[in-house]
Amino acid sequence: MSSRTKARKRALDVIYGADLRERSLTEALAEEELRATSYPERAGSWAYAREIVAGVDAHLDELDAVIEAHTNGWPLDRMPPVDRALIRIGAWEILHNDEVPDGVAIAEAVEAASQLSTDESGAFVNGVLSAIARGR
Template structure:
């Protein structure tokens, strides 16, 4: 797995744990640093900070374009994967759009249900198509 792939996975884990435990993400990051040997690089923190700072906007896009799926109805894993993927796609110019989508699909394939990769691909693909108008 690439360095960025590991960073995405770590960011996902922290964001997912924070959501599951209903704790601030910063608190989860602090607890992990205190209780493990794991290190969190700059890109992991960039993803976490980006998702948190843009979460309202990201969630609005996900809700609007998910066609019949509210955020609450989505599996938690898919919701967090989509947030990470949407942040990379829409707000991180260092990651090519196709890579952002492909990496999110790969994470869904690894971590979620059999139907999740196609759902993630479809929703992020739609956001990719609409990106110029969404960010105009």
């Protein structure tokens, strides 16, 4: 597993956890930052995970508006929390991280959704993120 894939997983954990606990991403990021200092062997994946979470936090309203514009009336609060977090990560990478090709952002999110969420989640995540990439 690549360090960026591990970083996306760590970012997913933070974003998903904050969503479930109804906590701000800023608060969840600060808590994870403290935890990260206790595990220096995981430092390789932390820098990009932090960048993802901070980026999603900084652009959350914009990301959510773009996501809802591409879900054909499927509101964010009806999505499984894992799907919502993965789509936010993928949308941030597509719209705000030029270092990651759109296809990579989409493929990583789809793979994670297929492993971690419902049977339909991979296709749903693919459709939403592909539409966002086409519309940029």
